[in-house]
Amino acid sequence: MTVTIKELTNHNYIDHELSATLDSTDAFEGPEKLLEIWFYPHKNAITTAKTLRDVAMDKWIEILKLVKCEVLSMKKTQELDAFLLSESSLFVFDHKLTLKTCGTTTTLFCLAKLFDTIEQELSWKFQTTPDGKYAPFKVFYSRRCFLFPCKQAAIHQNWADEVDYLNQFFDHGKSYSVGRNDKSNHWNLYVTETDPSMPQGREYTEDDDETFEVLMTELDPHCANMFVCGPDTSTPAPTEANEDKGHNLGYQMTKKTKLDDIYLNSSQDSDASFHHDAFAFTPCGYSSNMVLAEKYYYTLHVTPEKGWSYASFESNIPVFDISQGKQDNLNVLLHILSVFQPREFSMTFFTKNASSPSFQKILRINESLPEYTKLDKIVYDLDDYHLFYMKLQKKI
Numbered sequence: 001m002t003v004t005i006k007e008l009t010n011h012n013y014i015d016h017e018l019s020a021t022l023d024s025t026d027a028f029e030g031p032e033k034l035l036e037i038w039f040y041p042h043k044n045a046i047t048t049a050k051t052l053r054d055v056a057m058d059k060w061i062e063i064l065k066l067v068k069c070e071v072l073s074m075k076k077t078q079e080l081d082a083f084l085l086s087e088s089s090l091f092v093f094d095h096k097l098t099l100k101t102c103g104t105t106t107t108l109f110c111l112a113k114l115f116d117t118i119e120q121e122l123s124w125k126f127q128t129t130p131d132g133k134y135a136p137f138k139v140f141y142s143r144r145c146f147l148f149p150c151k152q153a154a155i156h157q158n159w160a161d162e163v164d165y166l167n168q169f170f171d172h173g174k175s176y177s178v179g180r181n182d183k184s185n186h187w188n189l190y191v192t193e194t195d196p197s198m199p200q201g202r203e204y205t206e207d208d209d210e211t212f213e214v215l216m217t218e219l220d221p222h223c224a225n226m227f228v229c230g231p232d233t234s235t236p237a238p239t240e241a242n243e244d245k246g247h248n249l250g251y252q253m254t255k256k257t258k259l260d261d262i263y264l265n266s267s268q269d270s271d272a273s274f275h276h277d278a279f280a281f282t283p284c285g286y287s288s289n290m291v292l293a294e295k296y297y298y299t300l301h302v303t304p305e306k307g308w309s310y311a312s313f314e315s316n317i318p319v320f321d322i323s324q325g326k327q328d329n330l331n332v333l334l335h336i337l338s339v340f341q342p343r344e345f346s347m348t349f350f351t352k353n354a355s356s357p358s359f360q361k362i363l364r365i366n367e368s369l370p371e372y373t374k375l376d377k378i379v380y381d382l383d384d385y386h387l388f389y390m391k392l393q394k395k396i
């Protein structure tokens with residue numbers, strides 16, 4: 001499955017001025033804050049005429065201003081809107097959204113505005129408890145420990161403050177610190193209890209809901225250099241003739257590193273659609289969103305600077321099922337590791353079905369990574385989800 005040059009001209013939204021004027025900062029916090037809100041368990045459970053995808057672009061821009069990031073471009077598919085941001089990505093489905101932002105963004109500061117907007121624009125009322133808290137179907141917030149916590153805005157400097165802030169909005173939130181609890185090795189998760197009053201039954205359940213995330217640090221310098229543009233690097237500097245340098249270079253980086261070729265071209269129907277949107281930052285850095293079969297995404301973000309190099313991969317593609325067993329997450333992981341060759345990485349895998357072949361295979365994934373030593377390997381039973389976490393380090 002690879003992308004074609006047509007992907008450079010079929011954006012639903014693109015901010016050429018912003019792409020031309022973005023510039024680099026010094027020490028950059030690659031590790032992202034990841035907020036996923038399921039307002040309803042399924043689009044069939046929405047009780048009003050409008051859905052999240054009816055929220056207009058200018059409303060998303062206002063919400064994202066509070067997070068301190070901007071929209072570079074957006075592509076719409078049949079099932080989702082994939083936004084490429086100045087600091088990572090936003091995926092909007094009819095009934096849920098995933099917001100992933102890096103740097104010194106203030107992700108949680110958008111919550112009040114987000115709930116106000118959907119109440120005004122969609123008549124979605126989730127503020128139902130007497131204490132004014134919100135009760136969407138499910139909320140997840142997670143992040144690995146930061147490389148530069150002191151650079152973050154106040155509440156994001158430490159996990160306990162983030163949890164206190166989330167608890168002002170939601171009831172029944174549970175907080176986890178996963179992995180050995182030292183300065184650079186843990187990963188945090190906040191998750192609310194599933195709202196039992198929402199409709200139940202097969203037509204309201206996403207059976208194939210899986211999320212696979214790989215967070216890599218200390219990238220191999222040659223690999224990291226593939227995401228640097230300008231003199232003496234492996235990617236040529238853009239020419240003046242390019243109308244949108246960031247998107248052009250992003251496309252070139254994707255093709256060169258074969259990041260569009262992670263999933264086999266053998267998904268259930270080989271005509272499955274594939275959409276791509278990538279951006280190369282100046283002088284370095286890369287972000288991309290890929291959408292497969294209209295409803296599955298994977299997203300990659302790279303901070304290549306020596307000293308704080310970092311790359312992340314996140315996917316909701318149930319690879320074993322859609323490839324009919326021809327490909328699994330080990331295969332996906334090996335492809336990603338070959339592109340970045342990190343010294344350390346952590347991975348998380350969420351699934352509803354602990355007896356699925358995908359989950360059973362992932363439990364033994366470290367046995368197929370002879371170059372890496374396992375530091376932590378943990379499974380959580382979170383009632384309606386199972387979480388697998390593993391941290392690995394390259395053998396010397």
Ligand SMILES: C[S@+](CC[C@H](N)C(=O)[O-])C[C@H]1O[C@@H](n2cnc3c(N)ncnc32)[C@H](O)[C@@H]1O
Pocket residue numbers: 022023024025028029030031032086087088101102103281282283284285286287300301302303304305310311312
């Ligand atoms: C937004 S990208 C990808 C971030 C992502 N979370 C990651 O995995 O690293 C960050 C990279 O782009 C570079 N960059 C250059 N200009 C930037 C800008 N205006 N905003 C954000 N990043 C920028 C950063 O220095 C960094 O190397």
